Amino acid sequence: VVARPRLTVIGTGYLGATHAVCMAAVGYEVLGVDVDPNKIAKLAAGEVPFFEPGLGELLRDTLATGRLSFTTDFAEAAEFGDVHFICVGTPQKKGSQAADVSYVHAATEALAKGLRRKALIVGKSTVPIGTAAQLRDMVHAVAPAGTAVELAWNPEFLREGYAVADTLQPDRLVFGTESRWATEQLKAAFTPVLERGTPLVECDLSTAELVKVAANSFLATKISYINAMAEVCEATGADVNLLSRALSYDERIGGRFLKPGLGFGGGCLPKDIRAFAARAEELGVGQAVSFLHQVDAINGRRRTRTVDLVRELAGGSLQGVKVAALGAAFKPNSDDIRDAPALDVARMLHEEGADVRVYDPEAMDNARRAYPDLTYAGSLPEAVAGADVVVLLTEWAQFRDADPEMMGWLVGRRKVVDGRHALDADAYRAAGWEYRALGRPTTSRTVELATSEADSIDLGIQVDLAAELL
Numbered sequence: 480v481v482a483r484p485r486l487t488v489i490g491t492g493y494l495g496a497t498h499a500v501c502m503a504a505v506g507y508e509v510l511g512v513d514v515d516p517n518k519i520a521k522l523a524a525g526e527v528p529f530f531e532p533g534l535g536e537l538l539r540d541t542l543a544t545g546r547l548s549f550t551t552d553f554a555e556a557a558e559f560g561d562v563h564f565i566c567v568g569t570p571q572k573k574g575s576q577a578a579d580v581s582y583v584h585a586a587t588e589a590l591a592k593g594l595r596r597k598a599l600i601v602g603k604s605t606v607p608i609g610t611a612a613q614l615r616d617m618v619h620a621v622a623p624a625g626t627a628v629e630l631a632w633n634p635e636f637l638r639e640g641y642a643v644a645d646t647l648q649p650d651r652l653v654f655g656t657e658s659r660w661a662t663e664q665l666k667a668a669f670t671p672v673l674e675r676g677t678p679l680v681e682c683d684l685s686t687a688e689l690v691k692v693a694a695n696s697f698l699a700t701k702i703s704y705i706n707a708m709a710e711v712c713e714a715t716g717a718d719v720n721l722l723s724r725a726l727s728y729d730e731r732i733g734g735r736f737l738k739p740g741l742g743f744g745g746g747c748l749p750k751d752i753r754a755f756a757a758r759a760e761e762l763g764v765g766q767a768v769s770f771l772h773q774v775d776a777i778n779g780r781r782r783t784r785t786v787d788l789v790r791e792l793a794g795g796s797l798q799g800v801k802v803a804a805l806g807a808a809f810k811p812n813s814d815d816i817r818d819a820p821a822l823d824v825a826r827m828l829h830e831e832g833a834d835v836r837v838y839d840p841e842a843m844d845n846a847r848r849a850y851p852d853l854t855y856a857g858s859l860p861e862a863v864a865g866a867d868v869v870v871l872l873t874e875w876a877q878f879r880d881a882d883p884e885m886m887g888w889l890v891g892r893r894k895v896v897d898g899r900h901a902l903d904a905d906a907y908r909a910a911g912w913e914y915r916a917l918g919r920p921t922t923s924r925t926v927e928l929a930t931s932e933a934d935s936i937d938l939g940i941q942v943d944l945a946a947e948l949l
């Protein structure tokens with residue numbers, strides 16, 4: 480039995496910060512390392528530099544135990560750790576579809592050079608297939624003689640918004656190693672997670688790094704599949720929501736990641752499928768995954784089709800049309816706007832001359848920085864006030880739960896595009912809204928189009944009341 484190893488986590492972005500905090504929370508001594516002194520200072524002060532439910536509290540609790548600390552010094556990390564997790568980013572290369580692995584290389588090299596005793600370096604970043612083998616060769620070349628440093632791969636599947644739960648209670652662990660010793664080290668580094676009965680797949684480096692891109696490609700494909708069906712529904716008058724539900728009862732298909740709408744965004748799925756396709760091309764197996772180009776194209780069409788739908792509802796032109804854009808983050812419970820479908824749609828509406836007002840409960844600062852030309856509202860009521868068309872782009876609970884009647888009092892015209900199939904179409908129609916969603920019929924099966932009954936109430940009072948209650 481291997482004693483509990485001391486862990487370092489190199490790269491304290493989304494993945495690294497979460498991993499460091501969670502591992503310290505379950506009892507390990509952990510040192511978080513980053514080249515960015517601001518990030519390190521914030522984390523050491525108990526502040527998470529991004530929005531993730533529950534992580535801030537856990538960070539402050541674990542800092543108080545003394546098991547978690549942070550540094551910018553790689554030599555300190557080399558001295559401290561037995562198992563070193565590489566969690567630095569692999570962004571899309573500028574002007575290319577491929578992933579940029581230079582940060583992974585740099586961090587691994589800096590660490591390996593400083594090691595003075597046998598240690599395990601574990602890659603966690605999402606990398607193009609083949610990277611792990613290159614890193615292993617590099618590590619063997621640069622690590623000081625006699626240290627016998629090894630490299631392993633342990634892909635990470637955490638979702639934003641569920642990062643803590645996904646780290647401590649993952650669906651599975653995957654250990655890609657080249658020796659029994661490395662496997663035992665990794666088991667010792669995950670004892671509390673394995674003790675929960677988490678399934679473990681032990682494999683080689685190549686399989687381990689492929690699991691991650693294969694999983695993300697499958698998830699992206701599933702979303703684009705149902706969105707492709709939505710396009711067919713549009714041509715036939717069928718309802719993609721009912722179709723999705725009917726498909727989901729087949730256990731072989733399952734209902735998760737089968738939600739139609741605006742499609743996927745974020746820092747992982749879009750980038751990963753593009754990088755995977757590019758890498759497969761290099762490996763001479765581009766044809767095997769050429770469907771990923773379609774997956775990407777279908778996903779992109781959701782954005783332009785949503786703009787089309789808003790234009791249609793506005794009467795054929797967006798020029799001067801007041802649009803309330805609800806949502807900016809790529810999904811709810813996140814402030815992440817990387818490749819966010821919501822902001823892409825808001826930008827296109829703006830470029831076509833619409834007077835767009837964007838509101839998001841968490842992502843406003845990030846959105847303002849990235850899209851300074853858009854107009855932002857300070858609240859949901861402010862966003863929808865006087866709008867000609869409301870378009871739901873990120874399905875935050877606050878938007879889903881908003882009362883259609885009260886929203887109706889605030890808007891100029893009761894017209895809504897439900898980009899996420901998250902609103903109660905019947906309730907909106909009953910409140911006199913023209914409700915539209917991609918892949919759904921223009922009228923409801925169950926509710927006759929009803930006109931608003933609110934005409935007799937004083938409008939000023941209604942607006943105040945709605946603003947207060949929303």
Ligand code: UDX
Nearest residue numbers: 635636637638639736737738742743744745747809810
């Ligand atoms: C994803 C993977 O789920 C995770 O395993 C991996 O480690 C990183 O990438 P994340 O990017 O946090 O995680 O987001 P996820 O919850 O998977 O959602 C991705 C996108 O797909 C979002 O934009 C979401 O709105 C969209 N989506 C998801 C759909 O459009 N329909 C669905 O049915 C599910």
